[in-house]
Amino acid sequence: MQYQSQAVAKPYFIAAIVLFVAQILFGLVMGLQYVWGDFLFPEIPFNVARMVHTNTLIVWLLFGFMGAAYYLVPEEAETELHAPWLARLMFWVFLVAAGLTVAGYLLVPYATLAELTMNDLLPTMGREFLEQPTIIKIGIVIVALAFLFNIGMTVLKGRKTVVSLVLLLGLLGLAVFFLFAFYVPDNLVLDKYYWWWVVHLWVEGVWELILGAILAFVLIKITGVDREVIEKWLYVIIAMTLITGIIGTGHHYYWIGTPHYWQWWGSIFSAMEPIPFFMMTVYAFNMVNRRRRNHPNKPATLWALGTAVMAFLGAGVWGFLHTLAPINYYTHGTQITAAHGHMAFYGAYVMIVLTIISYAMPILRGRTAANSNKSQVLEMWSFWLMTVSMVFITLFLTGAGILQAYLQRVSDAPQSFMVVQDQIALFYWLRELAGVVFLIGLVVYIASFFVGSSDPEATVEAQV
Amino acid sequence: MxxxxxxxxxxxxxxxxxxxxxxxxxxxxxxxxxxxxxxxNRGAITPEVALGKRIWEENDCIGCHTLLGEGAYFAPELGNVYTRYGNSKEAIMAFIKSRPKEGIPGRRSMPQFNFSDEQLNALAEFLKYTSEIDTAGWPPNVQG
Structure with a gap:
């Protein structure tokens, strides 16, 4: 570790992994409820499990992004973090807020939670992914502002690299677009229109800047390729991201009561959204092939390449599958959407956070550069177990989605939702099975932190 | 490059x-x-519709259902439920009201929310308003 204050990243990464476990456990509950309808009913209805599943995902990714920023910004800026105490304080504020929110979802009915937190004063609850009580949302804004201030001041007083500027821009956008979470008009169309300013402009906009910056940082470190080359790629990739992705928001405006011209804008621009992801794959492999040194941390390289490939498949290819309006007419709101959501989030965001954790955690735990061989082997096993099972989850959900769209919407005798659900249950069982393998992968991942801790560090010579 | x-x-x-x-x-x-x-369809947004939307939100209906195709995929699309139920608010209200408290063995079931008649009416009004939004012909048929 080059700067003492980088150490504040460690609790952020640990919290991220703990919430990751919670996310997966509740995912398995939901998966089971798809085929065993009254599992845990009425104690944990599906919607509650889903809120825990999606909200813990978002929060642990945010923990990961913040940890990444606290780790890499001092190194990029070549100076200590502006206020390490503030970072430590905000960690606890954020963790307590997340814990209270999950407890609230699980312990009381959602309507009671709304009443307890006085949702009537400023109603923001009950929208997908933004279910947190208003007071928690205000807390998120405070944490985000304190975090941005801390990171911003650090960048200002130190070296200003492209990596840290792009990261800062992405984090700033994340905070700014979150403010639309407070706008909940009675007009459903307007509500949905601006809801996407949080959701789409996050995941297909500013979050990709964060992804790009973290990936660039790790690639610079593990390949030793000239920063100038990597930064040029980074600019081109994120340029394409925003050029295609901002108007690409239109692919959510086909069927929600907006003018019909959005079918053209949305189809054309979102059809180009795979381009930056494809470029990212080419670039990641290119940089690793042109590496000037062999870094002893092999899993970090694997995650970095993996995130590029899986983001391209999940966000790029699976996004393209149903983004054109005439196709989306039949697939909108089916398991096709779920398939895309799972692989895109895993590929682009889960894997980038695991990339930076893989790179930084050994150093934060006192290693020079890498874990022992034993630990690395285990971590790479977890990479393959989780990644391959996610591919299968996606394929099974895609199968379910194609059948669902056909039976319910395309065929001459359309059948009702629940009748169709019964017919595609086999795919849900297979998805659940793949989910169990994912959980095994996650257990192996966690084990990799505890195995071989007393063994010597892996070296490059030992591996070549 | x-x-x-x-x-x-x-x-x-x-x-x-x-x-x-x-x-x-x-x-x-x-x-x-x-x-x-x-x-x-903003002309149809009455105080009942606004109340219905609030009830929709405060019970996290979107956590199981889709509304105009957005939400969760566990339960039926509700953007067109008013038309699917034969343009009947009463049918919607009766369905919500009749959900068994302990669920249905082995099946997915909507929870019993114990809504008042005023709340039920507001929800149905909200779903009626939603069904009359111009969604460019989506969904493809009445099944949602």
């Missing part, structure tokens, strides 16, 4: 592209906002 394509060119494409396309998006949003009254 070749030597003639410099980092500052890449940077300019990024900033220029981001600003240009964001402004274009704002312009399209402006146009959408002007055109929206023709599509969004």
């Amino acid at each position: 070749s030597g003639t394509f410099t980092k500052s060119m890449a940077r300019n494409i990024f900033y220029g592209g981001a600003v240009f396309f964001f402004l274009l998006f704002v312009a399209l949003t402006f146009d959408t906002t002007r055109a929206l009254p023709k599509y969004d």
